[in-house]
């Protein structure tokens with residue numbers, strides 16, 4: 001007969017629920033002072049577990065798309081998705097801008113934010129030199145204003161999160177060297193895509209400042 005089969009245990013559970021169990025009865029059943037103490041504690045404090053709960057660390061945060069090593073200078077991420085401009089009010093901005101706080105960040109390594117592939121390399125008059133990554137579920141990560149592509153990579157090549165994919169620059173419509181970073185879900189066609197705020201998705205390394213923008217940055 002197993003412990004679970006004994007009428008005594010069923011009775012004990014029923015008693016415990018009614019907070020009427022006796023330590024003598026529990027001691028006879030379990031034969032362990034520790035178990036009795038734990039049970040007693042649980043009975044005295046309804047809802048308390050005999051072991052601390054463990055929260056599993058499940059995260060889908062993206063690798064920060066710029067190398068945060070301070071040897072390249074202090075990094076700032078403008079919290080300007082959707083045009084959160086304290087100076088100009090609403091303005092159109094589909095991503096966030098990440099750049100150096102003081103000295104120019106031109107040439108700073110840009111990193112793959114996710115495991116995926118190089119989907120497309122393209123140059124725009126506004127976005128400048130652009131590299132787009134795609135992950136396994138059809139989300140696109142757009143890197144704009146690059147100074148240069150990592151030349152060992154070409155369209156279709158796999159990338160691993162944290163891998164250097166290019167360098168920060170100021171190509172296109174911008175006045176400072178920075179990364180304009182966007183996340184497009186499902187499609188690169190504006191009418192079909194859902195463009196989301198990267199900030200909640202990013203894992204911010206120590207030392208990177210998230211700052212409210214003062215203008216409608218590009």
Ligand SMILES: [Zn+2]
Pocket residue numbers: 093095096097179180181217218
């Ligand atoms: Zn921008």
